Structures are given as structure tokens and as C-alpha cells.
Amino acid sequence: MMTLRSYDMLGRIGEGGFKLLGLDEALDRRVPTCDELAGPSLLLWHGRPDRAVKDLLKGKTDLWILCAGKAPVLLQDDGAADGRSHGLPWGLSKESWQTQKWQRDRMKEFVESAQLCETGPPDWSLLAPPQVPEHVIACYLCALADVLPESVWQAGFEDEVEYWKSQEVQSVPQWNRGRPNAEILRKFLRGVGALVEGREGSKGNASV
Amino acid sequence: MLPCDVMIMPTCDVAEDATWCWHDVIKNRIQAFDDTCLALWLQRGAEVETFERRLRGVCEGVSRFSPSKMLESLEPFRTLPAAARHRVAAFLDASFARGFRPDEVASGLRPLVDQLLASLRRCRAAQSSSDRSQLLSECRRAATAVRAELEALPEGYWVPRPGRVNHRDGRA
Numbered sequence: 001m002m003t004l005r006s007y008d009m010l011g012r013i014g015e016g017g018f019k020l021l022g023l024d025e026a027l028d029r030r031v032p033t034c035d036e037l038a039g040p041s042l043l044l045w046h047g048r049p050d051r052a053v054k055d056l057l058k059g060k061t062d063l064w065i066l067c068a069g070k071a072p073v074l075l076q077d078d079g080a081a082d083g084r085s086h087g088l089p090w091g092l093s094k095e096s097w098q099t100q101k102w103q104r105d106r107m108k109e110f111v112e113s114a115q116l117c118e119t120g121p122p123d124w125s126l127l128a129p130p131q132v133p134e135h136v137i138a139c140y141l142c143a144l145a146d147v148l149p150e151s152v153w154q155a156g157f158e159d160e161v162e163y164w165k166s167q168e169v170q171s172v173p174q175w176n177r178g179r180p181n182a183e184i185l186r187k188f189l190r191g192v193g194a195l196v197e198g199r200e201g202s203k204g205n206a207s208v
Numbered sequence: 209m210l211p212c213d214v215m216i217m218p219t220c221d222v223a224e225d226a227t228w229c230w231h232d233v234i235k236n237r238i239q240a241f242d243d244t245c246l247a248l249w250l251q252r253g254a255e256v257e258t259f260e261r262r263l264r265g266v267c268e269g270v271s272r273f274s275p276s277k278m279l280e281s282l283e284p285f286r287t288l289p290a291a292a293r294h295r296v297a298a299f300l301d302a303s304f305a306r307g308f309r310p311d312e313v314a315s316g317l318r319p320l321v322d323q324l325l326a327s328l329r330r331c332r333a334a335q336s337s338s339d340r341s342q343l344l345s346e347c348r349r350a351a352t353a354v355r356a357e358l359e360a361l362p363e364g365y366w367v368p369r370p371g372r373v374n375h376r377d378g379r380a
Contacts, residue, residue: 134218138284141275144370145299147292153284182370 002117005032006044012068013097013107020104021111034059042066042114042122048073049085057084064120066110066127068092084121090129100166102130102159133160133192136173136185143182151177164192218281220365222269225262230358233259238351243344250332260325266358267318271310273366275300303368317357324350 031052032043040062045053048067057063065085067073073087090103097103106127114122135156139149149157154175165172171187173180237249250256276297279285285293327347334340 132218134282135284137278138282138288141279141282141296141300141367142288142292144303144368145296147288147296147299150284150287152287156284186370 001039002114002120002122003037003039003041004044004111004115005037005041007031007046012046012092012094014094017094017097017104017107021108031056037063040064040117040120042111042120044068048075053085062120064114064122066122066124086124086127088127090127096166100162102163105159130156130159130163131196133164133189136160136189139173139180140182140185140189143180143185149177149180161188164188164195167195169195218278220273220278220362222266222272223362223364225269226266226358226361227363229259229263229266230355234351234355234358239348239355243341246344246347247331247340250328256328256332260328263321263325263354266361267314267321270313270317270361273308273310273362274304275365275367276304278365278367300367304366307368308362308366313361317354320350320353320357324354 034056037060041060041064043053043056043063043065045065045067047069049057049065053065057065061082063084066088067075067085068088069091070093071091072089075085075087092103106129110122110124110126113126135153138153139157142149154177157175161172161175169188169191171184171191173184173188238246241249279293279297279300285296288296324347327343327350331340331343331347334343
């Protein structure tokens with residue numbers, strides 16, 4: 001089982017967040033030492049890895065670090081960590097943690113999966129945000145064909161809409177299994193597409 | 209305006225190939241390079257061969273713009289009952305057949321592609337610099353014609369718009 005430690009993540013998600021993740025208390029307020037980390041370990045870190053964290057990664061080869069900030073964290077792989085430090089690909093704050101269900105779901109699944117790992121690395125892919133609105137696309141195609149969407153799509157649909165709403169896409173559709181509105185779904189998807197194209201054209205550095 | 213919608217995901221491979229051909233190669237190389245740079249580029253066999261292969265792939269694969277192809281890679285559709293899935297696919301195929309004619313698109317594109325690729329081959333084989341210069345100009349003209357056709361293709365899967373699904377949408 002992978003040991004889970006946290007540095008200052010309380011500032012990101014609050015005590016309720018720790019309980020949701022199955023952690024009884026706010027862990028470490030200081031950088032742990034190698035001796036304190038027995039076996040494969042995952043450190044939840046607020047911010048970019050500093051010198052102390054980088055030294056920790058050098059000293060302990062079965063340590064992985066997830067770095068979170070108020071914006072997506074992009075880490076340069078300088079080779080020292082062998083890919084063992086990973087930036088959270090979405091911004092995390094107390095407010096977003098409370099309002100964005102997909103963030104809580106993903107972090108919970110990631111932590112549970114990591115805790116069940118006997119060796120690393122943790123499954124970073126579980127943290128991917130619901131960027132691809134495939135449930136919304138599926139509903140749109142069903143709306144065009146006059147076919148009812150599946151009720152099991154609702155959770156995925158709402159996750160995707162919530163995520164893109166947080167990215168300020170307009171024309172936000174509501175889940176409506178009875179009569180999905182194709183025109184609203186289309187406007188939403190066009191908004192997502194425009195935002196993605198805009199981002200692809202101007203990628204910059206993320207700040208923590 | 210194209211009679212279709214752009215879907216950001218999943219990726220339509222023939223749309224990707226078409227965009228790469230007209231943007232990365234025709235626009236940024238064939239049309240942008242001066243004679244010296246273009247002649248040097250043509251000597252890079254592997255890159256030109258890739259361009260030829262992907263360009264021919266677009267000609268042969270225009271039917272893959274069909275939106276029913278998208279259903280195969282959309283995760284939620286795997287939970288849709290088979291009858292409903294077939295109904296959506298059949299509807300999309302029928303709309304596609306009304307609004308996009310792969311045979312016509314291919315028959316318009318193919319001779320222009322043949323002409324361009326023949327020009328590229330002649331350029332590579334040219335011995336004298338005056339022949340080469342003339343052939344490079346011919347190549348650029350042929351590339352411009354191909355680019356116009358490729359730019360008119362959908363940027364993703366061809367998908368009908370709501371409210372227009374029963375109309376005969378022609379290509380823009």
C-alpha cells in the first residue's frame with residue numbers, strides 16, 4: 001500500500017476535503033524526511049517542488065509527488081525526478097473544490113487508487129479533467145436523430161458541462177433526458193471548440 | 209460557411225491529414241519557401257513521401273468524414289442499446305449522403321493531386337537550374353489548386369446542424 005502524505009494541501013481543499021479523501025487529519029505541515037517515508041509514498045504538494053522536495057525525490061526513489069496550485073501546474077522535467085513529480089492539470093482552490101464535483105471525484109479516485117498501489121507510479125491519468133465533452137457530443141447526436149440519451153450519461157454530462165462552465169464557456173446546457181435541446185448543445189460545443197482552438201494557439205506558462 | 213459542425217473530439221483522421229497537407233506542407237513549405245529552400249526540401253525524400261502518402265490518403269478516404277464513424281470511438285455510445293445506436297448511425301449516414309458527396313469530392317481532388325505529385329517528381333528530377341525554377345513555379349500553382357480543395361473540406365467529422373437535417377446541404 002502506498003503511503004499518502006500531504007504538505008499544506010489543507011490550504012487548497014480544507015478539512016472537509018481531507019475527510020472526503022479518506023484522510024483522518026491534515027497531514028504534514030512540513031516537508032517529511034526520507035526516514036519518515038517508509039515504502040512507496042505519494043506526497044500531495046501545494047505549489048511547485050522547491051529545493052527540499054527535489055532533494056527528497058533524489059533521496060527516495062519510490063516517492064511520487066503531485067503538485068497542485070490555483071492554476072494548472074506544468075512541470076519541466078529536468079531529469080532529476082525521472083517523471084516522479086506531476087503537476088495537477090487543473091487549478092485547485094477551496095472554492096473550486098466545493099463547487100466542482102468532478103474535482104472531488106477525480107481526486108478521490110486518484111487517492112484511493114494510489115493507496116491501493118503496492119509499487120508506483122500512481123495512475124496520473126485519473127486526474128485528467130473532463131475536457132473531452134463526449135457525453136455532450138453523444139447527447140447532441142442523439143438529439144439530431146431524435147433518440148433519447150441514456151440516463152447513465154447524466155453524471156458524465158454534468159461533469160463535462162461543469163468543467164467547461166468553469167472555463168467560461170457560455171450557453172451551458174442542462175441535462176434533459178426527455179427532450180435534449182440540440183441548438184443549445186451545439187452552441188455549447190462550438191464554445192468549447194473555440195476555447196480549445198484559442199488555447200492551442202497561445203499556450204503559456206501556468207502559474208501556481 | 210461549411211454545412212457541418214466541428215467536433216473537437218474524437219479526432220477525424222482524414223480531416224487531420226487534410227489540414228496537415230494544406231497547412232504544414234503546402235502553405236508553410238511549398239508556397240512559403242523560395243526556390244532554393246523548396247528545392248532542398250524536395251530532396252528530403254522521406255518528408256515528401258509522407259506528404260504524398262497522406263495526400264493520397266485524403267483522396268481515398270473522404271468517406272471517413274462520415275459522422276457515423278465518430279460513434280465508434282465515443283465511449284457513451286457503447287452503453288446505448290444496439291437498436292438506438294443503429295438508428296443514430298443510420299440517421300447520420302443519411303444526412304451525410306445528402307450533404308456531402310464523397311465521390312464528387314474525390315473526383316474533384318484526385319486529378320489536382322495527381323498533377324501536383326507529378327510536378328514534385330519532375331522538380332526532383334530536374335537537372336538544370338532554369339528547368340528547376342520553371343518546374344517549381346508550376347509546382348506552386350498546382351499546390352495552390354490542391355490547397356483550395358483541401359481547405360474546403362470539413363475540419364472534423366461532417367455533422368448536420370439542427371433544423372437543417374432534412375435539407376440538401378451542399379458543400380460551401
